[in-house]
Amino acid sequence: MSSTNTVRTVRRRTLRVAAAALTAAAALTLTACSGSDAAGAKPAGRSDTGAAAAASNGAGNSAAAPGSDAQATPAAKADAKADAKTGAAGKQSGSAQGANGGRASSGVERCHTSGLKAAFATGGDAAPDPNAGGSTTTSVVLTNKGARACEIGGFPGVDLKSENGGERWSLARSSAKHGSITLRPGDSTDFTINIALTKEDKGFYQPAYADVTPPNDTKSITIAWPWGTLVDQRGATHPATFVNPIG
Template sequence: MKNKLTAVALAAIVVAGTAAAAIPASAAAAKAAPTRCHTADLKAGFAMGDDAKPEMGQSEKQTQAYIWFTNKSERTCTLSGFAGVDMVGAQKTDGTWSLVRSSKAPEKMVLEQGDTVDFSITLLPVDRSTPQAEKFVPAKFLVTPPNETEHFTLKWPFGGQILKQDAATHPATYLNPIGL
């Protein structure tokens, strides 16, 4: 009987000790909402899969190139809006072309550690025979994450030329928000 009573008493102490260590739900700290991703939190590149490569060899229609951001930090962060994209040309006459934004509405994207999100750039390729003054030959892209000032420099890997419309009100080459 003594052993049974001792076992019950020990069990009561263990349960009581465990219950005393538990934190009531009302006292638990609320998990902080993730803050925006900074350039240092990310890595970036062009999507290179066959279904992601722009069709730069044709000039009948627009095509898309995709740029991705991956969260390389140890925290969850968010991206929302449009990246800044400046194309730097390969020809002396090209200069730098800051791409305009589409009218699509951005969504907030939550990136856990290692998550990737992309955005598309709509391009209008032209034939090689197009006069030099009417074409832009991309060499590199300066890509700035939303709400940041530091950029990534990405070498343009796809070749081809784009119809030069850097001064147009509604150019056929433009960028879309993160996640679209």
């Protein structure tokens, strides 16, 4: 090859290398401009699902804010939705229970003194044994004389009175538990009074009447005392004469 041809060949290769270098530089310049102008663009070949999976696996905790949907897996999202529904149902149930006071109302009013009739049970085995040693019992019957059903339960008040009313004895109450019952019109219930009868001519108390006050009321019904004298224990801490509850 002649020297002239050699020079031409080298020159052409030099021009091609220079052109390739210019092309590569232009490409780099365009890539840099594209990256700065499209801020927030995602790298090619990566989706939101991939980023969320990486974050949930601990590969990129900064990929999403804690508690965001992007950080949770599809299964976690489903569980969260189920928990949210359960919580909402629980709140509604709690509100309904609070509005109803924790129990359903029967709609039956309590028994009032004006709607009741009271009397001592005096027939058959209801009468106390006058020869009983220590203590015996008597019963007071309460009857619903009204036109509607009513509910009653608890301790009635019982005050014994002397003939002239000057000497009163408010009877103590037992520690017995009680419930409540519903009395329809004409229905009756009763409560008992433990009494300590005596035939002694000293240390006795002779009632003439008993004022019976139904539970949760302030008005009383006065009935005659049909039995004998009682051991006077008006000042005793634990008297043998005391009232038991209704129900």
